[in-house]
Amino acid sequence: MTLVALIPAHDEQDRIVATLAGLYRQTVRPDRIIVVADNCHDRTARIAQYCGAEVFLPVDNEDKKAGALNQALVPLLAELDDDAQVLVQDADTVLNPDFVRCAVEALEDETVGAVGGIFYGEKGGGLLGMLQRMEYQRYALEIRRKKNEAVVLTGTGTLFRASVLREVREARLAGTIGGGEGHYSLASLTEDDEMTKAVKTLGHRTVSPDGCWLTTEVMPSVRKLWHQRLRWQRGALENLRDYGWTPVTAPYFRQQLLLGAGTLALALFATFAVLNLAIVGWGGLSLFWTAITLLFVVERTLTVRRLGWRAALLALPLLPELLYDAFRQAVFVRSLIDLLLRREAHWVAT
Structure with a gap:
């Protein structure tokens, strides 16, 4: 062989x-x-x-x-x-x-x-690099939960x-x-x-065994990350459009629908929070929502513990990763708009 x-x-x-x-x-x-x-x-x-x-x-x-x-x-x-x-x-x-x-x-x-390989981010890149490594770490855990099926x-x-x-x-x-x-x-x-x-x-x-891991570069700037993710997201949407709904593409369609739902939910939550503070004012802590938030913090922290204490500390306050998620969701919205308006896609080197 x-x-x-x-x-x-x-x-x-x-x-x-x-x-x-x-x-x-x-x-x-x-x-x-x-x-x-x-x-x-x-x-x-x-x-x-x-x-x-x-x-x-x-x-x-x-x-x-x-x-x-x-x-x-x-x-x-x-x-x-x-x-x-x-x-x-x-x-x-x-x-x-x-x-x-x-x-x-x-x-x-x-x-x-x-x-397919399971990719992890290389060292460096400052705060932006760490956020990408945290994202890749959770993606690796997701592959393991899916019994090592290669999503891509x-x-x-x-x-x-x-x-x-x-x-x-x-x-x-x-x-x-x-x-x-x-x-x-x-x-x-x-x-x-x-x-x-x-x-x-x-x-x-297609599979991604645990032993097939590798390290790859992380984007060093927001601009390069934007172009990389815009290419990934626009390409994923176009591929689904071209293949249509089939037993193979159905999970990918559901994934995009969930991403869209998450984007809408975060936007509505942010809007509600701002309006509530502006109109009603601070109403104090809710025991129920505080408990939910703490559970979320624990999950976010534990899923990146293999990256060391710096990643765990970055996950604790939630805000940096919420902003990073908002960035990724902005990429999704821009890709969807470009696709619907049939704007020409341009390949940008990253």
């Missing part, structure tokens, strides 16, 4: 060494490591070659990451047998040393078509069966699913989310 790692990279000279080092430290190492250096204007390709990786240079690619991967996958899959495996990993990610081994073991179950085959690290990637492209060519003629959809802002729905639509399970 052959295992090949594909690393799409655009101007990643500062991070590619750590990414490759993470692959070389794997307890089960890939047979080949290929860096897909897409429209790089720095030394990414040269550094990758120096570190022992192969380099693939896409030709006249204007379709970002999906287009670069599609160009690389065509010749690669022509060489691989159906039992081969392909690891697709972003160049800003470092896999834990047992990632590949755990993913390969998960693919021993023939019902599993792809294994994250681009930070996913292992595919070669046969499944072929099947996805054949389905696109046959018109069974949309997205163009390549393995990855060219019609989606979030090709990883779309690929998840494609793999599931074709009848394969």
Whole structure:
């Protein structure tokens, strides 16, 4: 069985060494490591070659990451047998040393078509970085509660069966699913989310075992975080629009509906609180609502305890995370409005 790692990279000279080092430290190492250096204007390709990786240079690619991967996958899959495996990993990610081994073991179950990683935020980024790490920590707990089902085959690290990637492209060519003629959809802002729905639509399970964890970058500024999340959210909504309501997409539709309900609830609560204080004034503490709030504080604190005492202290006052949640909900509202008004989506590098 052959295992090949594909690393799409655009101007990643500062991070590619750590990414490759993470692959070389794997307890089960890939047979080949290929860096897909897409429209790089720095030394990414040269550094990758120096570190022992192969380099693939896409030709006249204007379709970002999906287009670069599609160009690389065509010749690669022509060489691989159906039992081969392909690891697709972003160049800003470092896999834990047992990632590949755990993913390969998960693919021993023939019902599993792809294994996605569980991502945690890297250190740094100040307060904003910590809030993102707290968000990712809770997302990891949610995956565990869902019995390790992969909600999204994250681009930070996913292992595919070669046969499944072929099947996805054949389905696109046959018109069974949309997205163009390549393995990855060219019609989606979030090709990883779309690929998840494609793999599931074709009848394969997607999983994220506990051992398949990794660390990835956090956005260092509000502006970059806004553009990242706007791309993720707009892409998720567009993918649901394109696939429609199916047994596969039904949970994703419910997730978006709950997000919308949460956004409306927070807005109504804030409006009520402000109006009540302005008209009625402070009425003192309510024992019932104080108890509910304390339970909420305990839950928020316990779910980030593995990040250390700084995360726990940040969770205690609630306000920082409420503002962060309001930010994410603003992204949702903006994405929904853009989708309904059919505004053209623009890809912004983060």
